[in-house]
Structures are given as structure tokens and as C-alpha cells.
Amino acid sequence: MTLSARNRPFRIALLSLALLSLVGAAPPPANADEALSLYADATVIDGTGAPPRAHQDILVRGQRIVAVAPHGTIAQAEGAKRIDLSGRFVMPGLIDTHVHLATPPDDARARAILRRNLYGGVTAVRDMADDVRPVAELGRAALAGEIAAPDIYYTALMAGPPFFQDPRVLAVTLGVTPGKAPWMQAIDDRTDLRTAVTLARGTSATAIKIYADLPPRLVKAITAEAHRQNIPVWAHSAVFPTRPADVIAAGADTVSHVCYLAYQVEPVMLAAYEDRTPVNEALLAPEGDDPVIAGLYRAMLKRGTILDATGSLFVRYDKARQQHPEKRRLRCSGAATTRLTRQAWKAGVPISTGTDFVRGYRSDWPDVHEELFFLARDVGMPPLAVIRSATLVGAQAAGQAAEMGSIEPGKLANFLVLAADPAADIGNIRTIETVVKRGRAYPRGDYRPTTKAEMGDGDDD
Known part of the structure; x- marks a missing residue:
């Protein structure tokens, strides 16, 4: 049985898509990091437009948020690595x-x-x-x-x-x-x-x-x-x-x-x-x-x-x-x-x-x-x-x-830890201390500035 000239491109494209889908559907590695981390006692700005909530804990398992609740009330937090965020502000990435x-x-x-x-x-x-x-x-x-x-x-x-x-x-x-x-x-x-x-x-x-x-x-x-x-x-x-x-x-x-x-x-x-x-x-x-x-x-x-x-x-x-x-x-x-x-x-x-x-x-x-x-x-x-x-x-x-897009259980742990309140002044977005993306912390102090060798000279509009 042969493909018709009319349908051949479509069927080939469909087969390619199916193969890509199979690759994309591969399960995560068995050794995926499932460690617990508790970001404790922060003021949370959840991204929905709701007012900030003071004294909140965020429990993260691996790449995802497990719970967000008032400070000290998350029962599953036992054994978690604790990151003290008192006086800090957390908002979505x-x-x-x-x-x-x-x-x-x-x-x-x-x-x-x-x-x-x-x-x-x-x-x-x-x-x-x-x-x-x-x-x-x-x-x-x-x-x-x-x-x-x-x-x-x-x-x-x-x-x-x-x-x-x-x-x-x-x-x-x-x-x-x-x-x-x-x-x-x-x-x-x-x-x-x-x-x-x-x-x-x-x-x-x-x-x-x-x-x-x-x-x-x-x-x-x-x-x-x-x-x-x-x-x-x-x-x-x-x-x-x-x-x-x-x-x-x-x-x-x-x-x-x-x-x-x-x-x-x-x-x-x-x-x-x-x-x-x-x-x-x-x-x-x-x-x-x-x-x-x-x-x-x-x-x-x-x-x-x-x-x-x-x-x-x-x-x-x-x-x-x-x-x-x-x-x-x-x-x-x-x-x-x-x-x-x-x-x-x-x-x-x-x-x-x-x-x-x-x-x-x-x-x-x-x-x-x-x-x-x-x-x-x-x-x-x-x-x-x-x-x-x-x-x-x-x-x-x-x-x-x-x-992503808001801080709530089940979503990816993508959030920023700030020293000052961005809900009071949007300029405080530049008081970043740590970025958490998919549960991994990237301290601002580790940032390596871009260079002319990497970027060239001038802006690109």
C-alpha cells in the first residue's frame, strides 16, 4: 500500500509529531530531587492581585509547592530544610x-x-x-x-x-x-x-x-x-x-x-x-x-x-x-x-x-x-x-x-525572595535576594554580570 502524493506530507508530519510527543512524554528520572524545603515566615504576594499575607510558610517538595499556610501550621514540614524569611517578601517569578x-x-x-x-x-x-x-x-x-x-x-x-x-x-x-x-x-x-x-x-x-x-x-x-x-x-x-x-x-x-x-x-x-x-x-x-x-x-x-x-x-x-x-x-x-x-x-x-x-x-x-x-x-x-x-x-x-504564575499548592516553585515590599513600590523588585525556579535556589549574589564579549556593544530594539 502506498501513500498518495496528496496525503504524504501530512502523514509524514503526523508521524514526526507522534515521535516528538513520545519523547516529550518520557517520565522524569527516577532520582529526581524530592527534598523538602520550608520557606518560613515570609510576607506572600501570591500574584492573583490579592493583598499581601504576612507570616506565611511555603513548603516545597522537589520542583513544586506543596503547601502555603500561616507560619508554623504546616504539618508536613517535619524534616524539611528551613529557610528563614522573616522580614522578607515572596512573589511569583x-x-x-x-x-x-x-x-x-x-x-x-x-x-x-x-x-x-x-x-x-x-x-x-x-x-x-x-x-x-x-x-x-x-x-x-x-x-x-x-x-x-x-x-x-x-x-x-x-x-x-x-x-x-x-x-x-x-x-x-x-x-x-x-x-x-x-x-x-x-x-x-x-x-x-x-x-x-x-x-x-x-x-x-x-x-x-x-x-x-x-x-x-x-x-x-x-x-x-x-x-x-x-x-x-x-x-x-x-x-x-x-x-x-x-x-x-x-x-x-x-x-x-x-x-x-x-x-x-x-x-x-x-x-x-x-x-x-x-x-x-x-x-x-x-x-x-x-x-x-x-x-x-x-x-x-x-x-x-x-x-x-x-x-x-x-x-x-x-x-x-x-x-x-x-x-x-x-x-x-x-x-x-x-x-x-x-x-x-x-x-x-x-x-x-x-x-x-x-x-x-x-x-x-x-x-x-x-x-x-x-x-x-x-x-x-x-x-x-x-x-x-x-x-x-x-x-x-x-x-x-x-x-506557574501564582504561589499556590501544586504549581511550580517559581518565586522571588525580596528584601523590600514590591506592593508598596514596584521599584523594590530590584531588592532580590534569591530567585527560586523549579525548586532550585539562585542567590542574587551568585549572579555573573553579562560582558561585552557575550553581548556585543549597544542595545537591540
Whole structure:
């Protein structure tokens, strides 16, 4: 019996996916660390937005939280290693929902970024389109504890054929015809979407990213097929020429870049992603909430769509342009980006903390701290709301809320030990004493700063 030419690619992709699933389902090693640790007498900020709880104990067995209860009341704690946290504050690990670790691939740089992230409190990241070959290996090494790094959840990208003339694509699909790699596929009306999504899943990607240069009908069709195959869709909030309203209506689980939502007010949508014409901000309401944007936020609330705002990128870029006015404008000003994010927060839209930039080697802290500061200081969100965005909402955006994002029994032991209260001042996020990721402690004092040899010189926006 022979495979038909029509079905052969699909069946091969399905077999590859099945083999990968078997590998991924391998049981943990028999010698997995199941030691008990009791983090005693801390003030716990659990990530849900609830008020801090003083004098709490957290019992950890191996990689997971077993119990959280008032100090001295956990019966199972007998024999546990005790870590006294009196006077300390504990909150969930941070999640950066928008990073790029391998465009182009550079192993030393990626490892340096990941090290800085972990020791600065980031216990998970969403990689939003890269060469997944090195990213998958970094993710494996992070899970195994072989490198100091957050857990990595990465995407397989889909875009229209014009996008694959971008030089960045050549760097992340080396050895494969651009648009043909399973992790970076060119999509048009001739594409068998069932096969395309299956190939994407075969890369072990967490989600499909819908990136650019696709009409509304294909954005909708990709999303529907991805969801049929039980894989989330993370999309740009405008896919050019697809308007934000159509991206949201298609059912994307998360949308990135609050700035792009403003293209909904344009009378004529940009025909292609490659057209970098900025938003005409004069079309937004001169003050107060913009009614067109309000309609988008109502639709997002109805569908449960998460906004990966990346606001600090635009604010910091505006500041850089003040010193270097020759730099080209981004699609939105920092002021418009702040205003759009504030309207989203007031409307109740869940906002995660993504960055989409990398600061140079001289920085000692993760880039996502800047997004927390943006939400608190520019947008005006209370610290507890910012913490929820950076933890529980981030876990929801990554599709990992059952495993992380809040401090509660059954979830991974991913949390930060701080010397000062981040619920009083979000700046206290930088009083980290220890990061615990999957039950393993990483003292801040052990952090080895990034170097020019690892990172190169300058920032990457």
C-alpha cells in the first residue's frame, strides 16, 4: 500500500509529531530531587492581585509547592530544610511575554540574556519567533538545570510570502528555503493549513505566531485550524493588511503591541507589514478614551484576549530620539502608547509584560523590569496589578497558568525572595535576594554580570 502524493506530507508530519510527543512524554528520572524545603515566615504576594499575607510558610517538595499556610501550621514540614524569611517578601517569578533569543542565532549572547533574566527574577519567557533549532536546545538545557535560564515557550511563525524577503528570515532559516521551514512558513490560499499547523506542532512550539502580510480570511483560517489541533495562536495586533478588529475576531489568544491597535482608526489600512508608516495619532480622540479603541477592548474582553503591550519599547525609543533625532520614528509615540495601554487597563483588558528589546551588557537587570516600571509609573497601574500582569497574566499568555504564575499548592516553585515590599513600590523588585525556579535556589549574589564579549556593544530594539 502506498501513500498518495496528496496525503504524504501530512502523514509524514503526523508521524514526526507522534515521535516528538513520545519523547516529550518520557517520565522524569527516577532520582529526581524530592527534598523538602520550608520557606518560613515570609510576607506572600501570591500574584492573583490579592493583598499581601504576612507570616506565611511555603513548603516545597522537589520542583513544586506543596503547601502555603500561616507560619508554623504546616504539618508536613517535619524534616524539611528551613529557610528563614522573616522580614522578607515572596512573589511569583516574572514572565517576559515577548523576547527574541535567536535572530540571528548567537548562543553566547542568548545564554547571557537568559542568565541576566533568571538572576533578575524572570522564571519564564515567551520567544516570539526565532530559529527554533537553537531555541529548543536552550529550552531543554533550561529545563534540565544545565544553564541558568528561565523556562522558554517558543512559537512557530506563519506569514504571507512577502515577509520572507526580510533579511532576518534568512538568518533564522539557514539551510532551508525561506518560507518552507516548519517554524517559519509562508502561507497563501494554496497552503494546506492542516499540514502547515501539524508541521508547526512538530517543532514542539507552544503556539503559532501570526506575524504579517496575511488577509483576514487567512488569519481566521489559520487560527481556526490551530485551535482545532489544540495549539494557541499568538498574533501581532495588526497583521497588515488585516486590521486589529479582524485579528481579534479571528480568535487570537494573545495580541502583541498595543501601538498597532491604533491602526484601527485609519481610514485606509496599510497594505503590507513592510510599510512602516506611523499611525496618524491625530485620528485618535483628542482626550479621554478613544471610542474606536474602546470597541476593540470590548471585543477582547468578550473573547478573553490578552494584550502583550510592549509599551516600554516605545517610551524608551522616544527618549532615545530626543538625543538622536535622526532616528526613524516607530509606528507610535511613547505618549500614544501609554495612553492606549492606560485605556486597556481601565477597560479591564488583561495585560502581560512583554519587552521586544534587549539592553546592552552594562545593564544588570532584565529588560522586563522596564515594562513593570512603565505600567506602574507611566500607565498608573497599582503595584499589585502590575505584579499580577507580570506573573499570573504572563502565565496565562504563555498557556502555562496551571503550572506557574501564582504561589499556590501544586504549581511550580517559581518565586522571588525580596528584601523590600514590591506592593508598596514596584521599584523594590530590584531588592532580590534569591530567585527560586523549579525548586532550585539562585542567590542574587551568585549572579555573573553579562560582558561585552557575550553581548556585543549597544542595545537591540
